[in-house]
Amino acid sequence: LWLAVFLGGRERVRREEKRVMDPENREAGAEMKGSMLQGGDGNERGDYVLQEGGTLMHDGVPQDTGLQSDCTVLEDGMSQEMEDRYFEHEHPQEYVALCEYTATDETQLNFVQGDKLLVYKMVTPDWVWAELNGHQGYVPSNHIMKASEEVQEPVDVWQDTEYFGSYGTLKVHLEMLEDRPRTTTYQEVIMQNKAALRGRVILDVGCGTGIISLFCGLYTQPKSVYAVDASEIVQHTALVVSQNNLQDLISVYQQKVEHVILPEKVDVLISEWMGTCLVFEYMIESVIHARDQWLKEDGMMWPSVATLHFCPCSAARDYESKILFWDNAYQLDLSPFKQVALEEFFSKPTCHHKVGAEDCLSEPYDVLRLDMNVLQVSDLERMTGQFFFKVIKPGPMHGFLSWFSVEFHSIEQKEQKLELSTGPHHPATHWKQALFMLDEPVEVQVGHLVTGSVVIQRNPVWRRHMQVTVSFAVTAEGQTEPIKIAEKTFLIWK
Numbered sequence: 475l476w477l478a479v480f481l482g483g484r485e486r487v488r489r490e491e492k493r494v495m496d497p498e499n500r501e502a503g504a505e506m507k508g509s510m511l512q513g514g515d516g517n518e519r520g521d522y523v524l525q526e527g528g529t530l531m532h533d534g535v536p537q538d539t540g541l542q543s544d545c546t547v548l549e550d551g552m553s554q555e556m557e558d559r560y561f562e563h564e565h566p567q568e569y570v571a572l573c574e575y576t577a578t579d580e581t582q583l584n585f586v587q588g589d590k591l592l593v594y595k596m597v598t599p600d601w602v603w604a605e606l607n608g609h610q611g612y613v614p615s616n617h618i619m620k621a622s623e624e625v626q627e628p629v630d631v632w633q634d635t636e637y638f639g640s641y642g643t644l645k646v647h648l649e650m651l652e653d654r655p656r657t658t659t660y661q662e663v664i665m666q667n668k669a670a671l672r673g674r675v676i677l678d679v680g681c682g683t684g685i686i687s688l689f690c691g692l693y694t695q696p697k698s699v700y701a702v703d704a705s706e707i708v709q710h711t712a713l714v715v716s717q718n719n720l721q722d723l724i725s726v727y728q729q730k731v732e733h734v735i736l737p738e739k740v741d742v743l744i745s746e747w748m749g750t751c752l753v754f755e756y757m758i759e760s761v762i763h764a765r766d767q768w769l770k771e772d773g774m775m776w777p778s779v780a781t782l783h784f785c786p787c788s789a790a791r792d793y794e795s796k797i798l799f800w801d802n803a804y805q806l807d808l809s810p811f812k813q814v815a816l817e818e819f820f821s822k823p824t825c826h827h828k829v830g831a832e833d834c835l836s837e838p839y840d841v842l843r844l845d846m847n848v849l850q851v852s853d854l855e856r857m858t859g860q861f862f863f864k865v866i867k868p869g870p871m872h873g874f875l876s877w878f879s880v881e882f883h884s885i886e887q888k889e890q891k892l893e894l895s896t897g898p899h900h901p902a903t904h905w906k907q908a909l910f911m912l913d914e915p916v917e918v919q920v921g922h923l924v925t926g927s928v929v930i931q932r933n934p935v936w937r938r939h940m941q942v943t944v945s946f947a948v949t950a951e952g953q954t955e956p957i958k959i960a961e962k963t964f965l966i967w968k
């Protein structure tokens with residue numbers, strides 16, 4: 475659900491620009507005598523001479539300093555125009571000294587490593603005019619770097635600020651609470667296991683408003699419930715717990731579950747962690763960490779199993795409105811926009827999309843089945859599933875529809891389970907379905923086979939994101955040569 479906020483939110487931009495310092499240059503002492511500037515390393519920089527009249531000479535060649543040639547040189551080596559220009563019109567910028575520097579005359583500044591200097595102007599490629607502790611003077615440019623570059627801001631590859639920020643708003647939680655198929659499934663699981671939960675310790679990973687913990691407190695008599703969430707919403711959750719007089723049973727922690735220290739191990743770990751295409755957001759990783767850290771050996775995971783389903787489908791309305799539209803609009807051929815439209819509309823799945831069950835062209839196929847008791851974090855990097863569809867309804871196959879379901883195993887009756895499905899044959903949930911549109915439809919007939927694979931590759935940098943590659947072949951009944959072979963990769967969302 476974070477997605478909606480994320481898409482509208484501000485993305486962090488990784489700073490590509492990085493100043494590379496040459497340690498030899500940095501260490502080399504620069505000399506300056508009077509108005510003569512000398513390059514510190516004595517190599518390419520040569521000699522600079524600021525002549526009367528303001529002309530800066532480099533190895534005898536006049537340099538363009540951006541100054542008028544008829545400006546007058548002041549006693550300290552600065553021209554009047556420099557002063558005007560630097561001090562009245564330029565905004566000084568903060569720089570940091572990379573190492574110590576001892577001035578070789580009174581027009582230069584002394585400084586030590588870490589000093590913060592205000593730089594007014596780059597006078598030559600090697601010298602800047604700067605200020606330190608109220609004194610102004612020349613500073614060799616290879617001894618300093620911009621303060622903003624000083625410490626590379628660590629990139630938040632989990633985007634936790636935005637992520638937990640979005641879960642800190644009530645709008646997101648209201649949408650989840652209003653999703654009755656979702657919320658009542660968790661309620662039912664707890665009620666059905668009421669007897670087995672008596673005296674047990676429960677961990678609610680990502681408790682949000684606390685609804686699951688509150689159900690546990692209300693319907694069962696657990697020993698204790700630990701409700702953990704890193705978003706600010708839990709400040710209110712703690713009040714709600716007291717308001718319902720459940721503070722002796724439920725303890726609320728505002729922390730990432732990876733960092734929480736609980737007083738004891740737990741019998742049951744319950745969490746609502748599922749995202750688009752089951753795993754987007756990769757909160758599942760936090761659940762696995764919590765399981766390994768806090769669940770007793772024979773403890774119960776809820777959900778116990780999570781399954782991703784795919785199904786070939788028609789989506790004529792989407793294809794017509796987004797792609798065919800460009801063939802003829804207002805009696806004009808706008809088809810050159812079709813390629814742009816494919817990129818813009820169909821390079822990512824259409825999420826939270828409701829496709830009718832009547833648009834499914836075959837029975838769905840379980841492409842991934844995750845056993846939450848044994849799943850490892852390393853399994854999440856690349857997940858591959860196969861599909862094998864037999865077409866039961868003819869039509870244009872515009873793409874694949876995907877959704878997930880989760881199972882909750884009973885604590886006492888091993889065979890009994892409760893299921894929450896987000897598919898088109900079940901009551902709509904806030905997840906709806908994800909539609910993976912092909913670039914062009916394939917006509918399929920009853921009996922055709924659509925076989926292939928789905929690969930979910932987690933983004934190696936942005937840990938909440940992934941790409942989904944669907945490869946498939948369509949083969950007519952009784953034939954061996956496919957009518958169509960294709961592959962398409964979709965981003966969710968980076």
Ligand SMILES: C[S@@+](CC[C@H](N)C(=O)[O-])C[C@H]1O[C@@H](n2cnc3c(N)ncnc32)[C@H](O)[C@@H]1O
Binds near residue numbers: 638647686704731
């Ligand atoms: C999908 S919401 C579910 C909220 C609530 N359990 C419910 O059913 O209404 C997921 C919640 O998990 C929290 N969360 C995600 N990752 C977490 C982590 N690593 N540690 C703690 N909380 C986390 C989020 O802040 C969010 O409130």
